[in-house]
Amino acid sequence: MSETTPIVHVVDDDASFLTAMSRLFRANGFSVKTYSSAHEFLAQRDADTPGCVLADLRMPQMSGLDLQTALAQTPNPLPILFLTGHGDIPSTVRAMRDGAEDFLEKTAPKKKLIDAVTRALSRDSQEREARARRRELRTRFDTLTERELEVLAHVVRGQLNKQIAGDLGIHERTVKLHRTAITTKLKVQSVAELTRLTQEAGIFPGPVRTFPKGQ
Amino acid sequence: MLRWGHVAVWLIVVSLIAFVRLYLGAGRVWLAWTACGLRTFALLLNFFTGQNLNYREITDLVPVRFLGESVAAAKGVPNPWMLVGQLSLVVWLVFTIDATIMTWRRGDRERAFAVGGSIVFFALASSIQAPLVFWGIIQMPLSASLFFTGIVTVMGYELSSEMLRAPQVDRKLQESEAGLHEIEVRMRLAVESADFGIWIRDLVRDEIWATDEWRALFGFPDTERLKLDRILERIHSEDQDKFRSVLKNATEGGASYEGEFRVVLPTGEVRWIGSHGHVEFDGTGKPILVRGVSHDITARKEAEQETQNLRREIAHVGRVSMMGQLASALAHEINQPLGAILRNAEAAELFLQNGSPDLEEIRAIFADIRKDNQRAGSVIDRMRALLKRQNLDKRSVDVSELVGEVVALVHSDATARHVKFEVAVADRLPPVCGDVVHLQQVLLNLIVNAMDALDEAKAGDRRVSVTASLGGPQTIEIAVSDSGCGIPADKLTHIFDPFFTTKPKGMGMGLPISRTIIEAHHGRLWEENRPGGGASFRFTLPIEAGSTAK
Numbered sequence: 001m002s003e004t005t006p007i008v009h010v011v012d013d014d015a016s017f018l019t020a021m022s023r024l025f026r027a028n029g030f031s032v033k034t035y036s037s038a039h040e041f042l043a044q045r046d047a048d049t050p051g052c053v054l055a056d057l058r059m060p061q062m063s064g065l066d067l068q069t070a071l072a073q074t075p076n077p078l079p080i081l082f083l084t085g086h087g088d089i090p091s092t093v094r095a096m097r098d099g100a101e102d103f104l105e106k107t108a109p110k111k112k113l114i115d116a117v118t119r120a121l122s123r124d125s126q127e128r129e130a131r132a133r134r135r136e137l138r139t140r141f142d143t144l145t146e147r148e149l150e151v152l153a154h155v156v157r158g159q160l161n162k163q164i165a166g167d168l169g170i171h172e173r174t175v176k177l178h179r180t181a182i183t184t185k186l187k188v189q190s191v192a193e194l195t196r197l198t199q200e201a202g203i204f205p206g207p208v209r210t211f212p213k214g215q
Numbered sequence: 216m217l218r219w220g221h222v223a224v225w226l227i228v229v230s231l232i233a234f235v236r237l238y239l240g241a242g243r244v245w246l247a248w249t250a251c252g253l254r255t256f257a258l259l260l261n262f263f264t265g266q267n268l269n270y271r272e273i274t275d276l277v278p279v280r281f282l283g284e285s286v287a288a289a290k291g292v293p294n295p296w297m298l299v300g301q302l303s304l305v306v307w308l309v310f311t312i313d314a315t316i317m318t319w320r321r322g323d324r325e326r327a328f329a330v331g332g333s334i335v336f337f338a339l340a341s342s343i344q345a346p347l348v349f350w351g352i353i354q355m356p357l358s359a360s361l362f363f364t365g366i367v368t369v370m371g372y373e374l375s376s377e378m379l380r381a382p383q384v385d386r387k388l389q390e391s392e393a394g395l396h397e398i399e400v401r402m403r404l405a406v407e408s409a410d411f412g413i414w415i416r417d418l419v420r421d422e423i424w425a426t427d428e429w430r431a432l433f434g435f436p437d438t439e440r441l442k443l444d445r446i447l448e449r450i451h452s453e454d455q456d457k458f459r460s461v462l463k464n465a466t467e468g469g470a471s472y473e474g475e476f477r478v479v480l481p482t483g484e485v486r487w488i489g490s491h492g493h494v495e496f497d498g499t500g501k502p503i504l505v506r507g508v509s510h511d512i513t514a515r516k517e518a519e520q521e522t523q524n525l526r527r528e529i530a531h532v533g534r535v536s537m538m539g540q541l542a543s544a545l546a547h548e549i550n551q552p553l554g555a556i557l558r559n560a561e562a563a564e565l566f567l568q569n570g571s572p573d574l575e576e577i578r579a580i581f582a583d584i585r586k587d588n589q590r591a592g593s594v595i596d597r598m599r600a601l602l603k604r605q606n607l608d609k610r611s612v613d614v615s616e617l618v619g620e621v622v623a624l625v626h627s628d629a630t631a632r633h634v635k636f637e638v639a640v641a642d643r644l645p646p647v648c649g650d651v652v653h654l655q656q657v658l659l660n661l662i663v664n665a666m667d668a669l670d671e672a673k674a675g676d677r678r679v680s681v682t683a684s685l686g687g688p689q690t691i692e693i694a695v696s697d698s699g700c701g702i703p704a705d706k707l708t709h710i711f712d713p714f715f716t717t718k719p720k721g722m723g724m725g726l727p728i729s730r731t732i733i734e735a736h737h738g739r740l741w742e743e744n745r746p747g748g749g750a751s752f753r754f755t756l757p758i759e760a761g762s763t764a765k
Contacts, residue, residue, distance in 0.1 A: 016590075017552075020554075023576070058547060105554075
């Protein structure tokens with residue numbers, strides 16, 4: 001699948017800085033789009049296009065941190081890099097904790113800036129791939145019937161056919177038939193592969209874990 | 216036989232003198248002794264001259280009718296020594312009058328009248344009667360000591376009424392004693408539960424009395440006699456002047472006594488004591504007694520101290536962050552155009568590396584760079600203008616106070632960093648005209664810089680000195696110097712440039728802002744490396760009178 005070229009989105013309320021950034025990225029061979037506010041960016045962005053966001057931390061109305069929050073709630077979030085006149089520690093901490101890709105001063109060396117953008121773009125492409133695969137897996141799982149999903153839930157917990165049959169109150173041979181249908185539909189060869197795919201697709205988020213989170 | 220009669224007279228006179236002196240408690244003592252001496256001398260003369268004191272020779276006994284009775288009276292040549300006897304009576308009379316007047320003045324009028332008055336009357340009468348009889352003006356027996364009988368009667372009445380009154384007084388005394396005891400018990404309860412120490416200072420006798428609680432508060436053993444100078448020794452050296460002025464006020468006409476001071480116990484423990492009392496005066500308005508209570512107010516004082524420290528810390532944080540905020544806002548504003556310039560320049564470089572650069576674009580880039588450069592300059596200009604015009608609230612500033620406050624502000628920080636402060640402010644410096652908050656900022660910034668410069672130094676060698684002196688006829692010069700290693704020559708030219716910093720977390724805004732503030736005050740701020748090592752930042756401020764800025 002030949003993807004469209006990634007775009008570097010620059011969001012800053014300072015027009016002169018926007019132009020300068022746009023020139024620099026163009027000179028370095030990136031595609032650039034500029035926005036004078038976070039709202040403008042959120043309204044115009046094309047969620048399917050890969051890329052990353054470079055946003056000023058201090059902006060009127062919607063700040064860089066607000067943009068980060070809003071972006072995280074969309075189905076295809078882009079990695080975000082913050083730019084600041086001068087870093088203040090509390091904002092930095094919050095931005096990093098919320099998964100900011102990087103935190104750069106506006107006068108940071110060019111190499112640092114380009115490297116950070118390159119890193120952000122590659123992370124975006126990885127995340128995009130992971131998301132695409134998950135979506136593809138989900139479509140496969142969507143072909144399963146309700147009963148087959150029930151059986152699958154028992155299988156990934158490591159139960160034997162006999163136990164499953166007992167639990168569901170059906171014949172052991174019926175369980176076998178369901179299992180064959182599942183492996184065929186999901187195109188898997190082994191129970192191990194089946195378990196891995198189930199986890200990857202994020203089906204049964206609860207039962208798959210056998211110990212509580214955060215112990 | 217007649218001689219022995221004078222023994223009785225002697226006895227009566229001496230005993231009456233003694234009675235007056237002891238009963239009324241008045242009269243001049245030397246008069247009493249003179250009268251007694253003269254009377255004794257007269258008694259001796261009575262035995263060794265003539266027939267007796269009155270007669271040299273008794274020639275005859277003549278019957279005299281006295282009060283309807285016939286009495287034998289002596290007749291003969293008067294003894295000239297008799298005058299000694301009369302003189303003793305006069306002295307006795309003077310003494311009695313003196314004692315009576317004293318008693319009367321004291322307000323004990325009834326007794327003065329009864330005792331003094333009657334004795335004077337009878338004594339006067341008897342001393343007048345004798346010569347009258349001698350010179351034959353009246354005829355009556357000389358020894359009929361009617362008058363003395365009168366005196367004795369009055370004395371008897373006075374004494375017996377006293378005795379009758381005694382049991383009544385005694386009963387009343389007992390009642391009031393019981394009442395007093397009750398009051399004392401209640402007082403004691405109140406005093407003990409409130410941890411009060413009661414004290415009384417007798418200004419006339421110069422004595423101090425205090426309860427055990429008071430002694431415990433000040434750490435004096437029960438046996439020690441209380442003396443003012445011993446108490447003064449216990450007062451904390453910083454509070455001694457205050458304590459003395461409270462004492463002075465109480466003894467020089469103030470009606471109340473009020474003070475709070477620290478007491479250093481022999482164990483070294485320091486305690487806050489609050490004392491208050493009242494001064495009592497005699498009839499002429501002279502203070503004679505100070506009575507008061509003292510109690511331990513350490514807990515309250517500590518709480519107050521805590522609050523004050525907190526307030527100071529808040530002020531500190533506020534001041535430091537004000538400069539921080541200003542610097543941060545400026546940094547953001549100024550980094551905007553600087554960032555744009557940098558990115559434009561980098562882009563231009565890359566475009567030029569291209570074989571066929573778009574010259575139109577390059578031209579646009581240069582125009583933008585020039586524009587942003589002007590923008591950066593205008594940010595600095597704006598900051599200067601801001602400090603110069605609106606934000607300076609110029610008032611008269613006491614340099615000593617200014618230095619003292621800022622040094623107090625960094626005190627805890629300095630202690631934690633083992634930095635020793637040397638503050639030398641010249642005496643009687645005239646005030647400068649300036650904005651106190653801004654000047655504090657400058658001084659604070661220079662002091663914090665100085666302390667930062669000492670981080671590398673050995674703990675014992677960390678010294679910051681702050682001096683203030685006259686820098687010229689119209690200026691005051693303030694210097695902040697440190698004992699660090701000074702500023703390297705290559706950095707010296709840049710230290711006042713915005714964003715130039717040698718500190719890992721520095722913003723490089725402190726010195727440029729400080730300089731801007733001082734220049735807005737028509738002063739100068741510069742740096743000198745000290746000959747003995749260390750850096751010295753100095754600034755001048757015009758003296759208020761010479762400044763026309765409002």
